[in-house]
Amino acid sequence: MVVLSKQLFDEVCRGQTCQQIFHPWSKTCCGVLPRAFKDSVKGSLNFYSLVYLVQLAMQIKHFKSKAMWMKMGKYYCRSLMFGILVPFTFIIWNCFLSQFGIKLSYLTSLLLPLTLNGLNIYWEPPSRRSLVVHLFFNQASSNIDKRSSNFNQCSFRGLVEYWLRLLSEAGYLNITKSKNIIMFMVGSGLLFYMMRLEGAKPREQKTPLLWLYTAEKVNRNLENPKKTCSHNGPCQKYILKGYGTYFGIGLAISLAKLILPSIRTPLRAISSIRGKHFKMALFFGSYIGRPMLPVSEEWLRLGTVRVACWLPRWVVNGVQPQSRAGYSVGYWSYEVIFNGSLRKKGDT
Structure with a gap:
């Protein structure tokens, strides 16, 4: 997706025909309808299939009956219809207006037709509409310029980063490495906190999330405050299982990206494995698996912050600083994994 400003669109497209x-x-x-429909079908299939x-x-354990598979198939067809109609009706709308002599403008060719296209979301079932909104909003927010406050540039990044850079250029905010870490910690804490609150809701009230990790719900066990962990069995076994699972997922993704492009020469691809290819696995294992880590009073006195199974005890005791877990884990992963790997060559 590409962001196109009103000023640029009017300068380039005003006075042009829909054919041009x-x-x-x-x-x-x-004559354009068959190709437009074909391209819309292809794009919708590629997007929604993934x-x-x-x-x-992520939810294969819930698909144990034929009814669940039929329901998923029905939802898939409705999503495909939604994905087909959005681009297809956009072209039809512009051609329709051009037949009445209405010239292209930002209002009639982009803003109005794309707004009306939003009505196609009713093809999606109610339980999936919030997920679709999240997906499309993330696509839109990922297309904001990353280099300056000018929307007409060709390189883009997130909406939040755009506003942060805008404030920085205006002199209101000075972005440093420490502030980046703090923002990551805050965002991580809020994310995990909201995910844990979602876990406590009834299934029909949960917000659909496309997320690799399903956070455990907040366990408010007031009867036994010493046993507030959300899991069964020893904490050590739970830790190793979580860390190993997500470490394996991260490693599989990294190796697939390395080996699949060179599938004809697998030995050469395997021999090119280096330590950097384990960074994603370490991140998955530490950032997603480490929220399970317990903490003892001795570890705290030593200054080694390990978070997770003790998190619900804060809630039970009425303190409710749940986001500290995300802050601590976010700081650890950002500093050890990302901060070192993203440094430019020559930085100290």
């Missing part, structure tokens, strides 16, 4: 802008390969609006495959892999 939207379908230069066809001189007539009717989304549903990821969801299926």
Whole structure:
């Protein structure tokens, strides 16, 4: 996706015909419909197939009956219809207006048709609409310029980063490495806290999340404050299981990215494995697996912050600083994994 400002669109496209802008390969609006429909179907299949495959892999344990598979298939067809209609009706709308002599403008060619396209979300079932909104919002927010406050640049990054850079350029905010770490910690803490609150809701009230890790719900065990962990069995076994699971997932992704492009020469690809290829595995294991880590009073006195099974005790005791877990884990992972790997060459 590309962000296009009103000023740039008006400068380039004002006075042009729909044939010059939207379908230069066809001189007539009717001739563009077959190709537009084909491209819309292809794009919708590519987008939603990946989304549903990821969801299926994450929730495979719930698909034990034929009814669940039929329900998933029905949802998939409705999502495909939504994905097809959004781009297809966009071109139809512009061709329709051009037939009445309405010239292209930012309002009639982008803002109004894309706003009306939002009505197509009703093709999605109510339980999935919030997930679709999140996906499309993330796509839009990832397309904001990363280098300056000018929207007309060709390189883009997140919406939040855009506003932070805008404030920095205006002199209101000075972004440093320490502040980046703090922001990551705060965001991480809020994310895990909200995910844990979602886990405590009834299934029909939960917000659909496309997320690798399902956080344990907050356990408010007031009857036995010494046993506030959300898991069964020893904490050590729970820690190793979580760390090993997500370490393996991260390692599998890293090795797949390395080996699959060179599948014809697997030995050469395997021999090119280096320590840097374990960074994602370490991050997955530490950042996702480490919220399970317990803490003892001796470790705290030694200054080694290890978080997780003690987190619910803060809630039971009425303190409720749940986000400290995310802050601590976020700081550890950012400093050890990302901060070193993202340094530019020559930095000290």
